[in-house]
Amino acid sequence: MTHEDLADSVPLYAIGALDKPERQALEAHLLSGCTPCRTALKEFQSVAVALPFALNLTAPPRGLRAKIMGARAQESPEESGSPSSATPSLEPGEWMKHLIPPTTASTTSFGWALSILIVGVLGLLIFLSWNTSARVTEDVNKLAELQSQVAVAKAKLATIQQQLSERDEALVQTREELQRRLDELTEVKDQLIHREAELDDLRTQLMERGGPPAQLP
Amino acid sequence: MSASLPHAASAIDPKIAARSGKGDHLAFSQLYDQSSRVLFSLAVRILGNREEAEEVLQSLYIGVWRKTVRYDVGRGTPIAWLLTLTRSRAIERLRSSSSRVPRQDGSSDDIPNLPAGEFEAPADQALRTVISKTLSELPQVQRQAIELSYYEGLSPVEIATRLSQPLDAVTARLRLGLSKLRESMQAYWEHDKSA
Numbered sequence: 425m426t427h428e429d430l431a432d433s434v435p436l437y438a439i440g441a442l443d444k445p446e447r448q449a450l451e452a453h454l455l456s457g458c459t460p461c462r463t464a465l466k467e468f469q470s471v472a473v474a475l476p477f478a479l480n481l482t483a484p485p486r487g488l489r490a491k492i493m494g495a496r497a498q499e500s501p502e503e504s505g506s507p508s509s510a511t512p513s514l515e516p517g518e519w520m521k522h523l524i525p526p527t528t529a530s531t532t533s534f535g536w537a538l539s540i541l542i543v544g545v546l547g548l549l550i551f552l553s554w555n556t557s558a559r560v561t562e563d564v565n566k567l568a569e570l571q572s573q574v575a576v577a578k579a580k581l582a583t584i585q586q587q588l589s590e591r592d593e594a595l596v597q598t599r600e601e602l603q604r605r606l607d608e609l610t611e612v613k614d615q616l617i618h619r620e621a622e623l624d625d626l627r628t629q630l631m632e633r634g635g636p637p638a639q640l641p
Numbered sequence: 642m643s644a645s646l647p648h649a650a651s652a653i654d655p656k657i658a659a660r661s662g663k664g665d666h667l668a669f670s671q672l673y674d675q676s677s678r679v680l681f682s683l684a685v686r687i688l689g690n691r692e693e694a695e696e697v698l699q700s701l702y703i704g705v706w707r708k709t710v711r712y713d714v715g716r717g718t719p720i721a722w723l724l725t726l727t728r729s730r731a732i733e734r735l736r737s738s739s740s741r742v743p744r745q746d747g748s749s750d751d752i753p754n755l756p757a758g759e760f761e762a763p764a765d766q767a768l769r770t771v772i773s774k775t776l777s778e779l780p781q782v783q784r785q786a787i788e789l790s791y792y793e794g795l796s797p798v799e800i801a802t803r804l805s806q807p808l809d810a811v812t813a814r815l816r817l818g819l820s821k822l823r824e825s826m827q828a829y830w831e832h833d834k835s836a
Contacts, residue, residue: 435816435820435823436812438819439790439819440729440790440794441797441815464823467823467827468819468823469721470721470826471819472791473720473724473725474768474822475772475776475791476683476686477765477772478772478776479679479682479683479686480682481678481679481682482682482685483681484677484695488681488695488698488699489673489677492698492706493670495699495703496706575699576703578700579700579703579704583709
């Protein structure tokens with residue numbers, strides 16, 4: 425591929441319209457330090473960034489901001505607020521202590537016992553209804569949290585896939601470089617063999633002329 | 642050019658983007674305010690659907706907050722980074738949705754929009770003016786090829802198939818169209834720099 429071909433592919437690269445082999449060829453060229461192509465790429469990338477500004481502006485729904493801020497804010501309360509932190513003051517036992525001061529067995533009458541029983545039943549009912557609604561709220565929050573976690577996991581997966589793809593590309597480039605070096609080595613080796621053969625010929629010619637064996641390297 | 646005005650999407654301070662990924666609520670809020678309109682417009686243009694565009698943006702911004710995507714100053718401006726992420730995610734979603742019927746004409750006229758200039762920072766207005774004018778001056782075939790590539794993520798081969806045109810012609814249209822845009826934008830960049 426000539427430099428002209430590579431330079432021609434810069435605008436297509438900037439909008440992501442090149443196939444993998446062409447993309448890799450241009451990336452290798454850019455890595456080799458071609459300043460004009462690098463400058464051109466920056467400018468074409470700026471053009472690509474400017475394109476959406478020509479669109480008709482569409483305001484995002486108001487709810488989107490609230491959703492994002494909500495998903496963000498969920499992190500702290502979910503982490504710090506455990507169900508146990510809210511329950512102690514509403515435990516039936518605690519209620520009893522607040523409503524009825526400690527008494528001795530001798531002062532306890534049937535009326536008191538009945539009152540205690542009624543208050544206990546009422547407390548239990550209030551606690552049960554509170555507990556149910558709290559659980560529903562908690563489940564809804566957990567569901568929202570799980571949904572946002574799924575979204576984040578998907579985003580992570582996409583990032584990892586992208587990184588893997590970049591590494592694959594780097595590996596391919598390294599392989600190509602290695603292959604090129606091996607080819608060069610093979611060529612050098614062939615040249616050495618050729619030189620050695622020439623030296624052998626020279627030695628033989630000298631021997632035939634009857635001269636002393638030359639000290640050839 | 643008033644590139645330093647606070648609310649322009651095209652002029653987001655790199656520090657705002659960097660701080661958004663470090664738990665700074667104010668910076669995150671500012672990043673959202675400055676960028677969400679253009680990002681949402683791009684996602685809607687690609688997906689042709691507001692609900693899906695909303696989901697793409699929600700995932701993106703939460704990713705920024707939770708540091709699953711990080712801004713790196715070396716990779717360009719914050720808005721370039723956000724637009725690239727939005728575009729690639731929206732196109733990925735578009736491709737994965739087999740039931741979707743691609744937009745045939747590449748037009749975005751059917752999307753409800755705000756009047757140009759309203760609630761828009763002067764820096765963004767200037768950029769919109771220059772890019773819109775340059776795009777409108779391109780031959781229709783070049784503009785169409787660019788839009789199919791940029792907004793639908795089609796390769797030159799796919800565009801050639803879609804339009805029943807030779808591949809070389811499509812590649813040339815893309816190259817020529819983008820080169821013309823670059824030339825026109827150069828004057829704007831020079832003016833922006835000097836301002």
